[in-house]
Amino acid sequence: MDRRAWIAWCLLILSACDDGADPGLDAGPFDAGAPHVVLPFEPTDDTAAYCQGDDAAIEARVQALLEALTLEEKVSLMAGASTGLVEGAWLVPGIEEHGIPGLHMLDGPRGVSGFTSLHATTFPVAMLRGATWDPELEREVGAAMARELKASGADVLLAPTINILRHPRWGRAQETYSEDPMHMGEMGVAFVLGVQSEGVLASAKHFAANSIEDTRHDVDVTLDERTLREIYLPHFERVVRDAHVGSVMSAYNRVNGLYCDLNRHLLTDILKEEWGFAGFVESDWLLGTHGDGESVTAGLDIEMPDDFNFRNLRRAILNRELTEDDIDASARRILRAQLCFGLDARERVLDDPTMRETPEHLALARRVARRGIVLLKNEGGALPLDRAAATRLVVLGRNADVESIGDLGSSQVNPTRVITALDGLREAAPGLEILYIAGTPLPVSEESVVSSADAVIVVTGLQASDEGESDIGAGDRESLALAPDEVALIQRAAALNDRVIVVLEGGAAILVEDFEADVEAIVMAFYPGSEGGAALAEILFGDESPTGRLPFVWPRAEADLPPFDNTSGAVTYGYFHGYRHLMREGTASRYAFGHGLGYTTFAISNLVVDPAVTAGQPVELTVDVTNTGTRRGRATVQAYVAAVGSRVERAAEDLRAFAQVELDPDEMQTVTLRFDADDLRFWDETAAAWELEATEYELRVGQSAEAIEVSATLTAP
């Protein structure tokens, strides 16, 4: 959808949301009874940790502001100003005469929003970045995105998306990092720390259990408290506690009967009270707020992008559905965020193109793409391609010559240039004849060219028309299959040539059963960003050994996964999905969670760990990792735990720690991994509390969930 269509859509929704209230009711001064006294406030450890400045001084200033502002002014801080961008960002107004700068928000997870007219670095989508399994690198991405955001007039980045990939058909699979809460937490924390190191607020979204697009505005997700706590919330807790995320966006959907913006259990009991979140909660955009006073008392602080509902807050106070203390509590969070991140102390830069798409940021986007592209299959040394030994390559497939940077939803970015796969290959091997044959089916007249080529590269998969955010993008995928004409193209190529390399693009798994056995190599490139074609070529020509590892399990059939219902108004999320589900069912995966090949091999040995687990203490383990191949490469060591003899059903394996090491051939290094004993707990529904069970835990360390090389037994007393 282009910008004009988007605005038209917004206006349509706006009129649907207008409750027809007499504006007269909203005008004029308040008379809420006796003079209001702002409750005193003492900074806590949580507010101190949240604050990037002198928290005591800032809390005192916030208190003074709350005392100085009228009720009307405080309410004005609690909603966006317009359905459209104001000066290039979604605006939450400030109050100039009080030195309150307001908030300026922009998406999103793969770079500065394309809803602006600005060009920005288009990073690989988050799922590819998840496949790097490299939080340090993700921290760099967060910082780079934040620098570009600041150079685009904004101070709140509407990212990261940290919703669990429950099913690969989810249209926004590409926007998130993982199907696994532990892995998601590591990547999310890193991104938030990176963003916020630049004084930009991150916004963790969408809180919570938001993993279906087509029914996102209404679907009621039913799940038990244990599933919520162990699967859908841990990574949100991590970004709050370990990265002090500036803001959290509530989700559109319902959870256990209540829309997320009305869900006090989520927003207040868990997020604000249990986890000590000190920032503000903003709603998801159009149709994301369902109440006025009710939403505020549930824990929603800001309605975005406009005050469709919150214009009635004044009325809610007069009707005594809400108190001025409730307004103070939200206004305090909003003011704290602005002052703690120093937004009042810096000039907003509306547009500085010299700070976007810088050579450093483009190089980072390329490095990340190279690090996250996953080599799924490589038979008989089909890859890497040898530039010196080859003379002609044939390139086929619907994605070879397209700008494959992701969906057209809110996460879209507008780069100056995209290096397509074809561009990348041609630029990386100027001495080779690289022949591109567009379209399907393969013309019979081209068959001899295909059969005589040194290799055939089929770049295929999904496009923005196949998956994305709903309303403005394509929504959920219809199936996990690759388009039949593309499958036929691969099969024809495989019949003609014995070195066929399939490069898949998309947000998550695409079924490969119809051609897997016929082709020599398969690469998952996700949507690799504006530099993606160059990174892909570096991998295919072997300039780098691939390091990407799947952050989800790759099934053989859709029937192997839990059902995905994107038509029903109500769904139930069970405890098992992804690799845990396949292992529970005893179903073979096509590619395991954590799987990814390189051009070298590694062996893990000599697991050393203290078998006695003590509550509240870290569990530290070491393993020796040796490069057993002939090239330098990077291993990803993964530690899984099985709770043996638990009194509740647990997963056969849960990822609990991972680490990477780069080694030369024959080099060995001892690698240390760490997790908390508390990570072994389960949520006891009866006690409504976490419990570390006195039982045995099997620790399994390997290079994927299904490639375990060493193990040990741990015991909790």
Ligand code: BGC
């Ligand atoms: C999306 C959010 C996004 C917001 C603003 C919503 O439709 O769900 O992820 O941040 O729009 O663009």
